[in-house]
Amino acid sequence: MDSIFGISGRDFVLLAADTSQARSIVVLKTDEDKIMKLDDHKLFAMAGENGDRTAFCEYIQKNLHLYYYRNDLKLSTRAAANYTRKELAEALRSDPYNVNLLLAGYDEEEGASLYFIDYLSSMSKVPFGAHGYAGFFLSGLLDRYWQKDMDREQVLALADRCINELRTRLLVAGNNFTIKIVDKDGIQVVKAASS
Amino acid sequence: MGDNIMAYNGGSVIAMAGKNCVAIASDLRYGIQNHTVGFDFPKVQRVNEHTFVGLPGLLTDTQTFHEKLNYRMKMYSLRENREMKPQVVAHMCESLLYERRFGPYFVEPVIAGLENGTTPYLCAMDLIGATLKTQDFVLAGTSSQAMFGLAETLWKPDLDADHLFEVISQVMLNAVDRDALAGWGCRVWVMTPEKVTVRDLKARQD
Numbered sequence: 001m002d003s004i005f006g007i008s009g010r011d012f013v014l015l016a017a018d019t020s021q022a023r024s025i026v027v028l029k030t031d032e033d034k035i036m037k038l039d040d041h042k043l044f045a046m047a048g049e050n051g052d053r054t055a056f057c058e059y060i061q062k063n064l065h066l067y068y069y070r071n072d073l074k075l076s077t078r079a080a081a082n083y084t085r086k087e088l089a090e091a092l093r094s095d096p097y098n099v100n101l102l103l104a105g106y107d108e109e110e111g112a113s114l115y116f117i118d119y120l121s122s123m124s125k126v127p128f129g130a131h132g133y134a135g136f137f138l139s140g141l142l143d144r145y146w147q148k149d150m151d152r153e154q155v156l157a158l159a160d161r162c163i164n165e166l167r168t169r170l171l172v173a174g175n176n177f178t179i180k181i182v183d184k185d186g187i188q189v190v191k192a193a194s195s
Numbered sequence: 196m197g198d199n200i201m202a203y204n205g206g207s208v209i210a211m212a213g214k215n216c217v218a219i220a221s222d223l224r225y226g227i228q229n230h231t232v233g234f235d236f237p238k239v240q241r242v243n244e245h246t247f248v249g250l251p252g253l254l255t256d257t258q259t260f261h262e263k264l265n266y267r268m269k270m271y272s273l274r275e276n277r278e279m280k281p282q283v284v285a286h287m288c289e290s291l292l293y294e295r296r297f298g299p300y301f302v303e304p305v306i307a308g309l310e311n312g313t314t315p316y317l318c319a320m321d322l323i324g325a326t327l328k329t330q331d332f333v334l335a336g337t338s339s340q341a342m343f344g345l346a347e348t349l350w351k352p353d354l355d356a357d358h359l360f361e362v363i364s365q366v367m368l369n370a371v372d373r374d375a376l377a378g379w380g381c382r383v384w385v386m387t388p389e390k391v392t393v394r395d396l397k398a399r400q401d
Binding site for chain 1: 203204225227230231232233235236253254255257258259262298
């Protein structure tokens with residue numbers, strides 16, 4: 001079961017995801033990167049069945065690029081989130097994807113924003129969020145320690161707290177997590193999947 | 196998804212009529228079964244100048260149905276060059292839902308508006324578009340049983356806007372406090388011929 005979570009700070013959003021890829025009782029790999037770059041200022045953290053996860057997110061990524069080439073316009077985070085929701089909702093009653101998503105982005109109008117999209121395609125803009133089993137452990141923790149406009153050090157410390165909690169208490173948590181941040185300067189990889 | 200798909204996300208909406216005014220209220224919880232994810236997810240939208248539509252139920256269908264309804268309403272106003280009346284909005288919802296009779300949207304619309312800007316109009320329907328029009332109050336959602344009891348007791352005809360706000364707020368707050376799947380704040384809209392006010396209620400955050 002994938003663990004992903006996101007925390008927004010002042011003008012930036014942090015996304016973290018575990019890096020293990022398992023099938024039943026076998027761990028297939030421990031350096032899977034589950035945070036995909038959608039464009040220079042958007043990140044997608046993906047959780048769910050492996051095939052659906054990569055197929056759906058690549059589909060969204062390529063369609064955003066196509067939109068950019070056709071219209072010479074990069075979509076805002078809100079527009080990209082609504083587009084993603086629409087694609088998931090259209091597939092829901094014929095050919096559903098089993099993917100839970102966190103979309104983080106930075107644009108000029110809204111600043112940094114984080115969108116929580118579940119596999120049934122309901123969507124909400126949230127200050128922080130976590131999918132799957134991680135949600136049960138981290139919601140309370142993030143409620144307690146998150147404040148508006150935290151700076152980078154504070155958010156990284158909070159993310160470490162979250163990762164330690166998952167390592168300690170979640171049976172199926174991966175050991176390794178990848179962490180990426182998106183802000184006005186683009187995407188920074190704080191901790192890569194293969195480290 | 197569990198045995199009750201309408202209770203997967205949770206949420207409740209109630210609308211009431213007063214003297215030349217209507218009020219509609221929604222809880223703000225965004226949850227996934229027993230896990231609360233967000234606290235700013237109202238299920239009611241003001242779809243045009245004189246109509247509110249509340250859509251409690253499965254929240255993905257709430258969002259999809261709101262989008263479909265907005266699209267159809269905008270096309271109507273482009274073609275007809277006029278606004279859709281509340282009764283027409285209700286009939287459009289009814290037909291959009293019945294189109295999906297054997298694979299329905301899991302929402303139970305609650306529609307409130309002012310016909311001609313003055314006369315209250317209330318309508319509720321089930322997930323396949325069976326409508327109910329009434330003069331007092333309409334409601335739907337996971338707290339429906341509690342809301343029915345409170346609304347039946349507290350509602351009186353011909354309440355003015357301020358009293359209607361008090362009544363609908365008390366019904367909403369006390370009903371969602373007994374429901375694990377609804378709550379985390381309430382938002383109340385009151386529409387009179389002159390204006391629309393929206394207020395957030397201070398509610399138990401659990």
